Amino acid sequence: MHPIPFNKPFLTGNESIYINEVISSGRLSGNGKYTHLCQDFFCNTFGFKKCFLTTSCTDALEMAAILIDIKPGDEIILPSYTFVSSANAFILRGAKVVFADSNKLNPNIDTHQIESLITSKTKAIVVVHYAGIACDMELIMNIASAHNLYVIEDAAQAIDSYYIYADGSRKALGSFGHLATFSFHETKNISSGEGGMLVINEDSFIARAETVYEKGTNRAQFLRNEIDKYQWMDVGSSFMPAEIVAAFLWSQLQEIQQIHNHRLFLWNLYYSALENSSIQSDFNLPFIPQYAAHNAHIFYIVCSDLHQRIEISHRLKQSHINSCSHYQSLHNSPFFLAHHPKVSLPYTEKFTNCLLRLPLYHSLQASDIDIIADCIS
Numbered sequence: 406m407h408p409i410p411f412n413k414p415f416l417t418g419n420e421s422i423y424i425n426e427v428i429s430s431g432r433l434s435g436n437g438k439y440t441h442l443c444q445d446f447f448c449n450t451f452g453f454k455k456c457f458l459t460t461s462c463t464d465a466l467e468m469a470a471i472l473i474d475i476k477p478g479d480e481i482i483l484p485s486y487t488f489v490s491s492a493n494a495f496i497l498r499g500a501k502v503v504f505a506d507s508n509k510l511n512p513n514i515d516t517h518q519i520e521s522l523i524t525s526k527t528k529a530i531v532v533v534h535y536a537g538i539a540c541d542m543e544l545i546m547n548i549a550s551a552h553n554l555y556v557i558e559d560a561a562q563a564i565d566s567y568y569i570y571a572d573g574s575r576k577a578l579g580s581f582g583h584l585a586t587f588s589f590h591e592t593k594n595i596s597s598g599e600g601g602m603l604v605i606n607e608d609s610f611i612a613r614a615e616t617v618y619e620k621g622t623n624r625a626q627f628l629r630n631e632i633d634k635y636q637w638m639d640v641g642s643s644f645m646p647a648e649i650v651a652a653f654l655w656s657q658l659q660e661i662q663q664i665h666n667h668r669l670f671l672w673n674l675y676y677s678a679l680e681n682s683s684i685q686s687d688f689n690l691p692f693i694p695q696y697a698a699h700n701a702h703i704f705y706i707v708c709s710d711l712h713q714r715i716e717i718s719h720r721l722k723q724s725h726i727n728s729c730s731h732y733q734s735l736h737n738s739p740f741f742l743a744h745h746p747k748v749s750l751p752y753t754e755k756f757t758n759c760l761l762r763l764p765l766y767h768s769l770q771a772s773d774i775d776i777i778a779d780c781i782s
């Protein structure tokens with residue numbers, strides 16, 4: 406039996422052509438032709454107001470924390486079931502993170518818990534669309550607006566995923582929050598090796614974002630010939646990727662429809678192949694709320710307990726199939742526990758213990774899915 410890795414990056418074949426063009430142009434630093442092509446693509450395709458390519462989603466989150474002016478003592482509400490960067494970006498600026506539990510049926514933030522966590526110090530709600538599956542964005546935006554809070558969508562996994570309204574219309578994830586962040590890390594549906602993007606949907610952030618993005622200077626205005634020299638105007642840092650990274654990303658974006666159609670095809674094959682055994686063996690398949698149209702970023706199962714998850718991943722490993730658990734709850738992390746008392750977030754802990762991600766990548770074969778499903782059954 407041939408080994409089945411957990412992930413294999415997808416290459417369109419055009420990456421090296423565009424990268425070579427950048428090299429020959431002699432214009433290697435960021436904010437050039439390919440950066441603008443990518444940013445315009447995102448604004449035009451998904452209705453984002455303004456986009457800044459960054460070197461990672463982590464960077465984009467750090468930029469977001471600067472833009473909402475986080476000060477020591479400000480509180481941020483976020484799910485504990487997420488990647489460390491969703492919390493670290495705010496901790497770095499002195500914020501206190503307040504963790505909400507996951508939903509019972511999927512790892513996204515339990516929206517109904519949010520209001521009970523809001524205090525006079527709360528500044529923002531950070532939501533994570535786990536596996537590209539939408540959080541309840543209508544409710545979240547209503548809560549935020551009632552309490553005058555910012556919403557930041559950590560859409561690291563949610564490119565080309567949507568929230569569906571009751572009338573059937575849809576809106577792209579990343580277009581709801583005042584700010585949103587995406588990742589193009591190697592493991593994401595659309596990748597540039599490492600990479601990310603900050604989305605700004607609120608006009609009032611745009612001018613300052615240009616400065617923060619340019620290391621705290623008004624260089625963007627200088628490059629537009631609006632001023633004769635650029636100077637230090639604000640805090641800022643180095644968030645901009647090189648054109649080579651943007652050129653790689655552009656080749657992937659051109660194939661986004663085909664990439665997602667194929668991933669959804671594989672995701673649906675998994676779902677059908679495992680439907681019966683999930684009932685017999687007492688594990689759950691992903692729960693997709695009616696309001697979510699997802700991008701097949703992850704296919705996961707939720708085992709009945711830790712023992713079953715270890716057993717299934719061990720059996721898969723014996724057949725040379727790599728599966729992976731996912732986030733370790735942040736509220737139980739050594740860093741958080743060193744400064745805070747232990748709390749219990751039962752659904753977060755359930756997903757930490759029981760969620761198992763199965764291989765899902767473009768070149769995965771339908772016959773591989775049959776083998777994996779048989780092994781699990």
Ligand SMILES: Cc1ncc(COP(=O)(O)O)c(C=O)c1O
Pocket residue numbers: 460461462463464487488490491533559561562587588589590600601
């Ligand atoms: C929810 C979430 N946010 C942020 C990140 C960080 O992304 P990056 O590696 O692009 O910094 C990840 C990484 O996978 C993630 O899963």
